[in-house]
Amino acid sequence: MFQKIVEERIYSLLVLLLFVCIVASLVFPATFPTFENFSQILLNLSIDTIVAVGMMLLLISGAFDLSVGSVVAFAGCLTAFLLQTFGLPLPVAIGVGLLGSLFIGLVNGYLIAYKDINPMIQTLAMMGIVRGLALMLSGSGVQNLPYWFNAIGQSKLLGIQMPIWYMLFTVLVFTVLLNKTVLFRQYYYIGGNEKAADLSGIRVKKMKMIGFIISATLAGVAGILLSSRLGAALPTMGRGLELRVITAVILGGASLSGGYGKIPGALLGALFMGIVANIMVIARVSGYWQEIILGVILITTLGIDKALQKKYTGSN
């Protein structure tokens, strides 16, 4: 039992989360353990988590994508631009916004998988290009978006904000895909040993490209959702989101060298960061300290994790 907790980050993170929540509830009984507070925490991390699901998939396969933050802005701005300037019907505008994001993922994936460009360089370059496109499309931002567009992200179901439902749906779908389908399980093998995977008949290049397409498309979903929630599309949306998401996914059990991680870990990692940030706000910790504390938490968690694994599994 204890060994399972140590070996699987999902369980150890869950235990840690429970512990943090209990302590916070005891210290701030009036403000922390309330329905409003938790639904606010979840709402705040819903956009990040949708992106994190795609990032988790990429990290399992041994790659990552730095352009997701820019794609969030691009997808939101493109959709809003089409709605406002051309008055396109809502489904068409959203469809084009998603296709645009998919195309960015296709370019990333094709160049990385088939042309051997380093993922970090490729997506770093794409991060700048796509941010520029978002600025071109929206200028200083697009406001006064149609009612039905805003309804996507601002309505509630069963008293819970829609973005939270979208997030849970995404996590659920991809959890099933990665655990239960032959196609997606291949990502674990690619991350585990790319050469052996190729010799085992896995089409590594194609799968890698698909990974980048999924990651960018999910970022597109997140971008459209974010502008709907804000009722506006801003070219600055999603700044720094890529690093926040990678942090969450690493906390959630992924490894930069690939092969490890589970989709629910993306949610738990984001949740952990969200709760810690929330507690610091409640405790009136200054904004400067919040960043420092989050960084320290990341390093300590990984350090303890490594030490425990060494002790209990006898390997590094």
Add this chain to the structure above:
Amino acid sequence: MTQLKLTGISKTFPGVRALDRVDLTILPGEIHALCGENGAGKSTLMNILVGNLQPDEGTIILNNAPVIFSKPQQAIEFRIAIVYQQLSLIDSLNVAENIFANQQPVNVWGLIGFNELYKKATSLLRQLDLDEINPRTLVSKLSPAQKQMVEIAKALSKKPSILILDEPTASLTEKETKTLFNILQNLKGQGTSIIYISHRLEEIFLLADRISILKDGKHQGTFLKQDITKDELIKRMVGREIKALKVEGHSRDEILLSVKNITGKRFHNVTFELRRGEILGLSGLVGAGRTEIARAVFGVDSIDSGEIILRGKTLKIKHSSDAISHGMAYVPEERKRLGLFSEMSIQDNIIAGKLSNAVSGRFYSSTKARTLAENSKTKLNIAAPGVHQRVVNLSGGNQQKVVLAKWLLTNPEVLIVDEPTHGIDVGAKFEIYEILNLLAEQGKGIIMISSDLPELLGICDRIVVIKMGEVKGELSRRDATEEKIMAMVSN
């Protein structure tokens, strides 16, 4: 002038006695050839000599004083240098920086003196008759032969009194080999002792003053060159004892796979046939192109011309997945790098060849995968507490059985195994022979690449000998002897 004396050196690895009380004396200024088959213990002995490995017992005496090398740097201090078979150069640095790696000349400011560096490199290269190599060229731009020569220059930059060369001519042309021999003769004239390891017996007789022979980790004697003939030398090297394998041929008449005139980067015009129920050996020196041929047949590397025909149908293979769907399987050499998902479980490894085997209903079922993996584990006798164990924690033999189990689940007609028993203990070796034998009995065709001659002779129905990318000949089980194969590959 340095005299080196090894006495009673023994080294045991799990399951293998690699060296058994070996005595060896290297005189100052001699070229001493070290012969023996793959697995005879040559590399282990040299690794002990340069401090990469520590002997279990025995002493190394250098100039009448015993020494202990616990790390490679210490051997360098005693001016023992080795040129490895596998290159140790860094592609992204230039020739001079590689030669003087970690010993670059510094100027008065404590910074690297690049002028001095290039001057020293140029003079060293000239001494080696390598004027055509510019010391500022990146190593990645050099040919394999030039890399080998730079490697030798790197060893010489340490001004060794004992220089060890491990198969240095494997990638050299005839002309370069001649140059190398001249250099070695010069060094010998200056008093450097040279230990020369090679499979090419002609070279040995051309170059060496004395010849030592190892077999099964045991020293078989040291001879002056003029006191031994080539036939005698081969006789002393071979005949390594291998417990009799009770293998009867299962070969049937039906031709399963036919490879016709295939040509690729490292092989030319290769033709052979594989029958149902047959174990076909591919023999040859390391680097002869055996692995490249296997990879081409499996579709990993492309071929420029020729045909691969499986059960009468010409195959168009673009990716290993095509080969697998046609019923082929390939157990690669270097199982850690190419064969295993080390951090993953036995179960995940075994199912990797055909994930769809574990589908129940529409979804991947880890319960089904576990059942399949547990069956394989029992069938192949994989020693591990459970199938959830990560393969990194298994012994080499059990790891290899995991790779085999993976391929057996794809139900192949043709199984290619590349050095399947490399680095695994004797017991596991025999289990693997038995598995291969059983598969042949079931009518599958097996292509086995191995550098272990007794092993090939023990279980193969036929042996195709490959030399420098070409088929040199074919021997049936009845005709094949180690002497014949050695003569074919080393001439």
